[in-house]
Amino acid sequence: MNEGGTVGASADRVLDLFQGVRLTPTQRRIAHSLVQHAAAAAYLSAAEVAELAGVSQPSVTRFAVALGHDGYPALRRRLRELTGTGGAGEPSGGGNELQRAVGTEVANLERLAGELADTDRIAAVGKLLAASRPLPVLGLRAAAPLAAYFAFFAAKVHPDVRVLDDGGSLLADRLEQAAAAGATALLAFVLPRYPRETLDALAEARAAGLTVVAITDSPVSPATEHAEVVLPAAVGTDLVFDLHTAPMTLAMVVLSAICDAAPAETQRRLEAFESSAARRQLFLG
Incomplete structure (x- = not known):
């Protein structure tokens, strides 16, 4: 599996x-x-x-x-x-199995679009995460790349983003250190097969006084037992390994909400980065 x-x-x-x-x-x-x-x-x-x-x-x-x-x-x-009966739960539509897998991802994105109708809720999440200094971002095992992807861009607009992508005994230490440094919230990516260490870390985060925001695959995932805010985005399961299209999209939606929560600071930090990039000739175009 x-x-x-x-x-x-x-x-x-x-x-x-x-x-x-x-x-x-x-x-x-x-x-x-x-x-x-x-x-x-x-x-x-x-x-x-x-x-x-x-x-x-x-x-x-x-x-x-x-x-x-x-x-x-x-x-x-x-x-x-x-x-229904007879093939219940199977994806509808024609095409080969690869096309059907992509079709399922389209359906997952459409479902996510429906979840985002409540813009006030997303705005509140953005304010919560923008105010956390530092902002710890948790993602273990399969969720680690999403945490890193989010943090790469978040670091351009937030002064202190801390990626927590390694488990073990040091993880609890890093959560406590983030809280001691002033963190008030944790953004966690909790994806199947739900590592035990991830759920333990969410419990540790709450014990440290952090408000947990979880991006997870389902409203009834195990993350709901530990998170104050649950943002669901379905995971595709039609190929050998899972597709995380919807969770990644949701991560960027949350990051946009963080930018909207502090527009002046966001603009200042982005302009500073562009100036630095131009000086160092980071990009070809």
Whole structure:
């Protein structure tokens, strides 16, 4: 299994089941398992769902009741209605498998566009992160390149961006050091398969007094247990390794919001960089 494997083509319909419902951590684990296995979820028994989520079978029944159903059989019927039958959850449309993978990414971006309708929320995230000096950015394993990509550009407009892309015992030290230096928030990229160290780091960040903003693949990902702000962007799973098109796009949206939160400083720092680049002849064009 690659460092991914999560939201399929029918996951958005399954996610609709959980909108507006306050779930316990155990129930979020069940919800996440149903999203991960959206194509097959409608045909799994309560015992199979419990095994997938690592919970007890009665927990699955209580989860179904929390969603407003009489029990798990009723929830399973609802899942079948949402996902359809015969190839449920498979991407629609023609073309070869490579074209369908790209088509899925287009759908993921369209879903992200819908999530961004609330511009006030993104603006608030930008202000929160812009005000954090320093700004720690966490991304381990598969998420490390996204953290580095974000930080490369963020460093042009923010005076102190600290990339946290290595796990181990030093990670907690670096979080505490960032908080001691004045950090008030952490931007975390939390992507499948959700390294245990990442979730431990989020807990450490909150213990250090940092407000956690998580860019993750699903509203019911494990990051929701530790983050005050969750920004979902689906991950593509149609190829051998995951596609992070939507999370990368969301990262740049967040960076734009940071720029908008401090326009004068952003302009000053960008102009200073351009002057430096010209003096050093960094670019050919």
